[in-house]
Amino acid sequence: MMRTFMFVVVAILAGAASAAERSASMLSYACAGCHGTAGASAGDSLPILAGLPREYLSNIMLQYKNGERYSTIMGRIARGYSDAEIDAMAIFFEKQKWVSAVSQLDPKMIARGKELHEQKCVRCHLGNGQYTEYLLPRIGGQWSDYLTIYLKNVNTSEFKQPQPQLMKESLSLLTDEELAALAQFYAAQQ
Known part of the structure; x- marks a missing residue:
């Protein structure tokens, strides 16, 4: 009986963690149009997010959300997310592999x-x-x-x-x- 109970608890916790990861991944899809799939931006005037520190990304998004950082679009987007959702997206992007931009350079x-x-x-x-x-x-x-x-x-x-x-x-x-x-x-x- 105790074994069955422990198995159920572990299964529930694993499912919750998996759902949280899926949720962060799903939330990040809203960013893909500008910042690329998984944060690997393909637009030369839009920053790469993949691999940036969670703390940095969360801080920037909260600054946009609270009007502390100038934006044309990001402030409106950030206000649509809870602080927990912003942190979940920051964790998601931190885990992604950095892909350097390919720019024409002199x-x-x-x-x-x-x-x-x-x-x-x-x-x-x-x-x-x-x-x-x-x-x-x-x-x-x-x-x-x-x-x-x-x-x-x-x-x-x-x-x-x-x-x-x-x-x-x-x-x-x-x-x-x-x-x-x-x-x-x-x-x-x-």
Whole structure:
């Protein structure tokens, strides 16, 4: 009798875990139109989500949901999810394999971007932007166009974006061409 009871409990728990995984996977389908299947974005102005840290993804989505982060679309989408659903999707995307973007890049821009990275960004964005942890996203291998747009907008007044002060200060000193070079350098990191 006790064996049967334990078997039933284990089966129920396994089923619940499986249902939670399916639910997170199903929730992520809403993201596929822009961010690609399993977070492997095929759009050069939309970020890759696959493999990014759960904490980072949850934090960003909650910032969109609460209006703390500028967006044209993401705020409206995020408000449709509970905090638990956002966390479930973040866990799902964290488990997916990173697939680097394939961008058309200029070797001279990449070289200039490397210089800028070493001068301004290397303290936080280790491994040429491929290192990721907690609230620090991987940017190495991300789409060049997405990174260029993002970097250019960090210091604009209408682009409400929670960022470390050091990053804002460093980026404010760069020209648009230098920001594009930095983006190309990171995009080249496969």
